[in-house]
Amino acid sequence: MSAVIGQPTATVRIPVAQSPRRIAVQRFCRRPAAIIGMFVVAVFIITALLAPWIAPYDPIKTSWTMIRKAPSWANWMGTDENGRDVLSRVIWGARASMMAGLVSVAIAASIGVPAGLAAGFIGGRTDMVLSRVVDTMLAVPNLILAIALAAFLGPSLQNAMIAIGITAAPIFMRVARGATMDAATNDYVEAARALGNPAWRVAVRHVLPNIVPPILVQATLAIAGAIIAEAALSFLGLGQQPPAPSWGSMLNSAQRFLSQAPWLAIFPGAAIFLCVMSFNLVGDGLRDALDPRGK
């Protein structure tokens, strides 16, 4: 116990290697736009989850005495052509949009990622066949294919989500394929192979976890695209069916009353814009944060 109290002691800072995940989180947190986007996305998700409790009125209850009332204290976003509260419908519409975004992207990823993993890891004929299928699907513009699929499957939110998911799958396949081909050249994959692991195990246990970052970025941006696509299909009458609320179908009916009740078009559209922009901001932030060349 020879140390003198109050005397400064020399400290040596040993650099601690940070995990890539920690670095990515730090980079993401340095981007205010991405943080704002994340916050707004969280608000939309909470709104969608709590819709039955936070919506001030029943979104499908009509009232003939309340037709096309302008925004007021009683109805913050006014009422629609059937006397329904627009705010309540926007809140419930968030549920349809969020569900469409998440379910469509889940469908797209569950088709595209395994296909891309197989194409990139096995290569050869598997890659050739799968790549041809992807080229074929990408040859038809997304929305046109989604409209055709939704038309043949029948108009409903569920079929719209399937149609959007199928049309978004090729992009996931491309991203997963590219990332797999890149990851497959790493030493740890060679080592796993040399240890005698079967190919599927190497692909699932060693390659798949390493291709998650680009897929995560793609998924975030794809949710934004899926929300717009669902709104577009509902706008055309091929998605959520009335009287169930959805932002796209609200815009469709708002068109007829543009000069008398512009609020019917302003609020649902603003909700789509805000939600999509927030997902795009998060996607851009994630891409920058997960880019190994970034600072």
Place this chain on the structure above:
Amino acid sequence: MKGHLGQRILQVLPTLLLVSILVFCLQQLMPGDPALVLAGEERDPQVLAQIRAELWLDRSLPIQYLHWIGGVLQGDLGFSWRIRQPVLQLVATKLPVTLQLGVMAFIIAVGIGVPMGILSAVKRNTKWDYIANGIGLAGLSTPNFWLGIMLILLVSVKLGWLPPSGYVSLAEDWRQSLATTIMPAFVLGNAIAAVLMRHTRSAMLTAMDQDYVRTARAKGLPERVVILRHALRNALVPVVTLGALELGTLLSGAVLTEQVFSIPGFGKLIVDAVFNRDYPVVQGVVLVTATVYVMLNLLADVLYVVINPRMRGA
């Protein structure tokens, strides 16, 4: 260069073949019997059998496909169940309308997107860069059907400057034609302008980091000349090709834009066909759209080789 192009053209053929199979298979997704849809109220088994025979629905799927693709190769895309006209004829009357809209939209997109991308790159990390990026992001996040509705509200309903809907062909009255299409063209071009802005910015930043730009500056050339003659000329190579790929987005966007502005084009044709369960028209439109899109991709590749001096010797 010829070898590369020949190879690329050969790659297009299997893609088109697979697209035709995909389009044909769409009909198989249809719930129920197509003959019942076509017969309407008629439930006479004899009539239904006759319809099935006429449409080759009583044959096996591969035979149905061969019959259908044989017709397509001879220019027969089928017959509209509702309008009672050949699908090709319908497509031929609607396509010029969408083409006019598409060309105008593309001109608007290039006119906005490329200068904004240049400004953003040249003024990197300044308020101009942030403003341009913000506008670009907003453009990408705005659903074009909502933008259309908002513009109708502002420009047509409030200000009364332009008609809110309808279409007049160029041959009929070019002034009126421009008046009816300028707003939808702006709506359609908006998202592409945002994409072009991002591509141009990225390509300009890369170009401005190159040795030849440094050399041009070292020679004492004015900054305007360095940017426009040296950096932009090289940066435009990827922008032109990526821009050509965006023409597919135009085809998708036209469906919604034409619906909002009641323009009787290609997009409205498919939507009307969907609601009238006119499946041959849906199939025909998807097939033509896909073929046009594949050809545009091919054109983008050719363009890339033609304008990129390094590829000419390949």
